[in-house]
Amino acid sequence: MSYRFELFKTDPHTGARLGRMTTAHGEVRTPVFMPVGTQGTVKAMTPDGLKEAGAEIILGNTYHLYLRPGHELIRDHGGLHRFMRWDRPILTDSGGFQIFSLGPLRKIAEEGVHFQSHIDGSRHFLSPERAIEIQEALGSDIMMCLDDCTPYPADRAYAAKSMALTHRWAKRCREAKSREDRALFGIVQGGVHRDLRRASAEALAAIGFDGYAIGGLSVGEPKDLMMETLEATAPLLPAGQARYLMGVGTPEDIVEGVHHGIDLFDCVMPTRCARNGLLFTNHGKVVIKNARYRTDQAPLDETCDCYTCRNFSRAYLRHLFIAREILALLLNTIHNVRFYLALMERIRAAIAGGAFEAFRRSFRDRRTEDDAGPVADGRADDNANTEEEDEP
């Protein structure tokens, strides 16, 4: 079955949209949040656990899978779905973002980007054609164009030049795509410059993609500027296709993104924060190691239906985290992922019921006091650890 996006409803008071993507691996209700599965696994979760949490689609990181275990190995295994035993849709990034983040280890040219592996220093080259080839080998349901992610800050001239390269690469990606049953999304760049964002949206629409992403946000710019750029850019994207805000974000950012008409989100926040003991609840954030939870027999969030909240107390979760037990990573991750996915369910229900603006207002007012998110760059893979050290 080939890809299609259906738009069921646009909220009359906001830009919020209710829709459905149909992919080769099934349907995805939008707005949707995609947990990040960097290395062929959403960290600390089994595929069964992801389904139980309500995940309908996950994101895979092409850069990491290309380097290890290698896209040929995954292709020979029947694709990423079979390799990791995830039979629902997968969106893959192009690998570009990770490569651009390598700094001195990469060099951008018209043809593509030369880079060295962060694992062993080996030399590699990624072109638009190669990015598509790798993603097709992975068997991705939704592929992303290789883009040149404009950093922040970037002056207008730099942003314009970077954007033009992104457009030329987007065209080459479109031409390189060989699988008719898979989708390819273009990525709008242009930094925080509104006229460039408009030009980028128009240029990509002219090439024609199955969906459109807003790239180059959540890369260090002030939150106000991100929201302004989002607000200005989202309405410029073709209304009949899915809109994806890459690497965003906090629960508050997601609600605002939906407000501006975004359909897809991904972020490492729920999983990475879980491993660092920062838990999202409907009554605010919980830093589980705090002494106040030492004897707290209540569940983390009484309103949550996840395995963690149905079974364990805050005191137990605190004990596991302080004792550095692996089960802490499991239970915390299960909860945070479920929190994000349940939030999306509430958002969809609110849009369907014509009550999204009221939902948004109550959500924003209730949570203002702890609005500052601890992860600044949400567009990332779930390997870029900072505070944590959680691996076997």
Next chain:
Amino acid sequence: MSYRFELFKTDPHTGARLGRMTTAHGEVRTPVFMPVGTQGTVKAMTPDGLKEAGAEIILGNTYHLYLRPGHELIRDHGGLHRFMRWDRPILTDSGGFQIFSLGPLRKIAEEGVHFQSHIDGSRHFLSPERAIEIQEALGSDIMMCLDDCTPYPADRAYAAKSMALTHRWAKRCREAKSREDRALFGIVQGGVHRDLRRASAEALAAIGFDGYAIGGLSVGEPKDLMMETLEATAPLLPAGQARYLMGVGTPEDIVEGVHHGIDLFDCVMPTRCARNGLLFTNHGKVVIKNARYRTDQAPLDETCDCYTCRNFSRAYLRHLFIAREILALLLNTIHNVRFYLALMERIRAAIAGGAFEAFRRSFRDRRTEDDAGPVADGRADDNANTEEEDEP
């Protein structure tokens, strides 16, 4: 319901026994293997996962739980069962073994043992009475006496003196026990000296316990000597009660233990080896990081019914382990624990069918080539890491 042990069958050709323990938290079919839950969790497993693997009873480490989060906290939480959401039986050790392993941080006296916490250096005192008090606070179904674990090597005089102290402490434990609905097991010591082992078995039987453990084995002695001592000691224990071989061991050791009439086993091997990527299968051990598994699409063990083997390939398990993913710890642990528990099921079926000796012979012959176990001291907690570094 108070504790009882029923012996259904003793194999006519060997010492193998088929039985059942009834505890306050349900029944346990013997011979049984107890996964080790050092800090209120069997590392990298959920309670649901443990049940799915077929665990009927687990072991908790009193020393660790006493220090963190503290037995009063657990008691106030309704006991260890409720704290960790495990509603099946729990056996707790006395804490003595960990304390004796502290070396210079502990001092043994007639009254008990003074020690310093390995976490923060704080000073503590554990007496037989205190060991029972703590285990009753935890709500253990089967408590163990505080014993003086005789090290190897120990000359006869030392072993005799140490054993006598164990007996005096055993009597004090028996007198300190206040919960009628919970069981208390005595621990036979005596090093590798047969006459001492006999004296110890008789002294403990004279005090009278609900079950009897063989301590002081698997503490560094040669495997031959361990087996000889086991063979000489097991038949001396009261036949009508459960017999527990502490800290043992490899799958081969367990089969031999059953052969000599042992009913209960515990060991950190399945869980710790899993985290180190050493996996037990019915065709031998698998070191999952080996290059030979790089493209291997077969399950780890085609005869295994665990979640890991039903879903994932060796190539995927290798990738996860090499990429240091948390899911590697989960999937490896699920498999190894299931391997041990399935082995016990096969042992029980063989005894029930009168075919244990044939089972033992085929098991031993098939596995001789990789008989050397990587973990020398099996009687331990699952925190004493050597090769690994797997915590959050």
